[in-house]
Amino acid sequence: xxxxxxxxTHPLPxxxxxxxxTNSGSNKTQQVxxxxxxxxxxxxxxxxxxxxxxxxxxxxxxxxxxxxxxLQLIFSYLALHLICWAVFIGLLFTRFxxxxxxxxxxxxxxxxxxxxxxxxxxxxxxxxxxxYTKDYFPISVMKPAELDPSRNYVAGFHPHxxxxxxxxxxxxxxxxxxxxxxxxxxxxxxxxxWCFWAPVYxxxxxxxxxxxxxxxxxxxxxxxxxxxxxxxIVVGGVxxxxxxxxxxxxxxxxxxxxxxxxxxxxGADLVPIFSFGENDIYDQVxxxxxxxxxxFQDQILKSIxxxxxxxxxxxxxxxxxxxxxxxxxxxxxxxxxxxxxxxxHPSQEEVDRLHQRYMKELENLFEAHKLKYNVPxxxxxxxx
Numbered sequence: 505x506x507x508x509x510x511x512x513t514h515p516l517p518x519x520x521x522x523x524x525x526t527n528s529g530s531n532k533t534q535q536v537x538x539x540x541x542x543x544x545x546x547x548x549x550x551x552x553x554x555x556x557x558x559x560x561x562x563x564x565x566x567x568x569x570x571x572x573x574x575l576q577l578i579f580s581y582l583a584l585h586l587i588c589w590a591v592f593i594g595l596l597f598t599r600f601x602x603x604x605x606x607x608x609x610x611x612x613x614x615x616x617x618x619x620x621x622x623x624x625x626x627x628x629x630x631x632x633x634x635x636y637t638k639d640y641f642p643i644s645v646m647k648p649a650e651l652d653p654s655r656n657y658v659a660g661f662h663p664h665x666x667x668x669x670x671x672x673x674x675x676x677x678x679x680x681x682x683x684x685x686x687x688x689x690x691x692x693x694x695x696x697x698w699c700f701w702a703p704v705y706x707x708x709x710x711x712x713x714x715x716x717x718x719x720x721x722x723x724x725x726x727x728x729x730x731x732x733x734x735x736x737i738v739v740g741g742v743x744x745x746x747x748x749x750x751x752x753x754x755x756x757x758x759x760x761x762x763x764x765x766x767x768x769x770x771g772a773d774l775v776p777i778f779s780f781g782e783n784d785i786y787d788q789v790x791x792x793x794x795x796x797x798x799x800f801q802d803q804i805l806k807s808i809x810x811x812x813x814x815x816x817x818x819x820x821x822x823x824x825x826x827x828x829x830x831x832x833x834x835x836x837x838x839x840x841x842x843x844x845x846x847x848x849h850p851s852q853e854e855v856d857r858l859h860q861r862y863m864k865e866l867e868n869l870f871e872a873h874k875l876k877y878n879v880p881x882x883x884x885x886x887x888x
Contacts, residue, residue: 557823566639571828573636575820578827581667585702592703607703618700618716620724622692625711634679641785641834643673645680648869649840651734651775653688656726657841658767659736659775661693662755662866664744665782666815670834674779675736676712686734686838692725693736696810719766726770736777737763745813746791746801750784753870753879754886757863764859771846774858776839776866780877785829789814835877839869863887 595604617623637643651657661671673679675693682691694717700706715721717737725735738744740756747754767774791798791814805811819826842865847854870885 555824559821559823566636570636570640571820573633574640574828576633577637577669577672578667578829580708582827584708585699585705588702588705604703611703611706618697618706618710619718619721621721621728622710622713622715623707624690624713628708628711629676629713630678634673634677637673637677638679641669641781641829641831643670643680643834644836645674645682645685646835646837646873647685648837648872651686651689651838651841653732655731655841656728656770656772657689657734657775658722658726658763658770658772659734659777659838660739660757660763660862660866661736661777661779662739662757663753663779663782664738664740664742664748665779666745666748666786666788666813668738668782669785669829670779670782670836671736671738672712673834674836675734676714680836688732689734690732691734691736694721694738696742698810719762722766723770726766726772734775735772739763742809742811743805746788746798746805746811748783748786748813748815749788752783753883754888757866757887761855761859764862765850765855767844768847768850768854768858771844773841773844774862774865775841776862776869777836778839778866778870778873779834779836780873780879781832781834782836784832785834786815786817789816833877837869837873839865 592604592607595601661668661675665671671693674682675691683689690713692713692715695709695714697716697718699709699714700716715725715735722735725733739760744754744756747756764774766772789797791801797814801811801813815827816825817827817829818824820828842858842862844858867885867887874883875881
């Protein structure tokens with residue numbers, strides 16, 4: 505067990521930056537590398553958990569707020585929907601039962617909204633907590649090309665990662681200033697439809713721009729007149745999340761063509777998005793193909809179309825083990841749109857041809873930017 509020194513109490517800097525501390529008088533100038541903490545954080549996942557490393561007692565308030573912001577995000581992912589169900593049912597057996605009854609009436613009247621574009625809230629998307637979430641890693645968005653607000657878009661987001669953290673922060677909040685980076689574009693992100701079955705939770709996730717991952721939902725958004733709609737789909741889904749671990753670039757894409765057909769049907773331009781660092785924020789229990797764990801996860805996936813990777817990161821008050829992600833940068837690069845001509849009834853040949861072009865553009869996007877984000881030159885995408 506050991507406690508870290510002054511370096512641990514200061515926020516992460518931009519890559520390759522250094523801070524110089526100069527003492528007055530005869531004291532020597534000390535060069536303190538701010539990347540030391542970053543490298544230390546990056547190496548924690550590979551050292552095992554044989555030695556508990558506690559967080560320092562005194563750290564800047566800014567850093568504590570960042571940790572709290574990400575903690576509430578993980579809580580929202582993993583437990584909030586269950587708590588919403590528990591409260592909704594529990595209130596029925598108290599003198600506050602009318603609250604659940606009134607909400608049930610509202611829920612019934614509003615039941616189709618997740619399939620009709622959702623209900624975004626600019627107020628919630630601009631919450632300050634999302635800024636702290638972004639700064640924890642940090643997360644940023646990059647645009648090599650503009651998106652024309654007069655067009656509608658279908659975006660493929662890669663990779664899924666464990667919890668699609670970059671996708672949510674960039675596309676469902678204003679933490680990275682999405683509306684300023686892409687003025688005139690209204691962002692939606694598709695999410696598994698069962699997430700919209702939880703009372704109150706459904707309203708919360710819709711406020712950020714999340715919509716049900718059904719064809720009906722996609723058709724509604726892409727049929728809107730006037731353009732400016734970006735419908736993002738994490739193409740690899742939960743199957744791809746089972747491959748998410750630091751240094752992995754394996755995408756589930758070769759047989760995923762539904763989003764291509766969707767783009768052709770509506771004449772929506774295709775946008776490849778690659779999020780560098782998305783797989784680096786968590787480690788995962790070894791589940792290579794052929795292992796008993798992977799077999800078990802695959803069986804669950806086939807049965808209920810959902811599976812959970814056994815992931816781990818750091819803790820809140822210690823750095824050795826927990827469900828908090830590592831502080832590692834995520835940079836989401838939004839590629840140049842691929843122009844798509846509207847084809848109401850595309851043939852399989854047309855779908856295959858556009859799919860091949862999309863995969864090629866995604867590979868080009870990855871190759872063009874990988875060296876900026878510390879991906880080895882000989883590392884390439886593995887598409888399966």
